[in-house]
């Protein structure tokens with residue numbers, strides 16, 4: 001019921017045999033999808049199973065409560081939550097689970113996403129939300145991988161390789177420029 005988006009076949013060999021979703025990607029509206037799909041793509045790239053769905057804090061508060069309260073017992077280990085405007089979804093979800101929550105501020109039609117950023121990053125003491133940059137679904141996916149990798153050595157190896165590859169790409173571009 002919660003799955004709207006079918007994950008691609010895993011690209012890397014993280015040694016993950018089970019398809020039990022480890023990351024829950026949620027967002028306040030389907031209008032957030034273009035920002036959140038890149039987070040899913042990162043998880044695909046690392047072969048990490050996830051689920052992706054819409055949970056609105058203000059339009060579907062009961063669904064949000066059910067999702068957050070059941071997340072850990074359903075086997076999720078990280079929640080990535082994107083929202084725009086008065087973006088209370090990540091903070092409210094974090095208040096109802098002990099899982100780590102990564103918040104993605106989504107840029108809306110006004111205020112350039114600074115409203116979302118401030119809503120998510122300014123969580124008061126006691127309930128943290130790890131906040132990535134405005135519209136940066138990629139970093140949310142990468143942060144979820146890093147959190148999981150702390151207890152999954154194969155995933156940590158894949159992340160180290162990702163970092164190395166990225167560095168090589170930059171150095172190659174630098175060398176081209178210098179030619």
Ligand code: RP5
Pocket residue numbers: 027028029030031032056082083084085106108
């Ligand atoms: C938030 O309001 C959503 O996260 C979205 O970013 C924003 C606008 O939602 P829609 O009006 O496009 O559904 O709840």
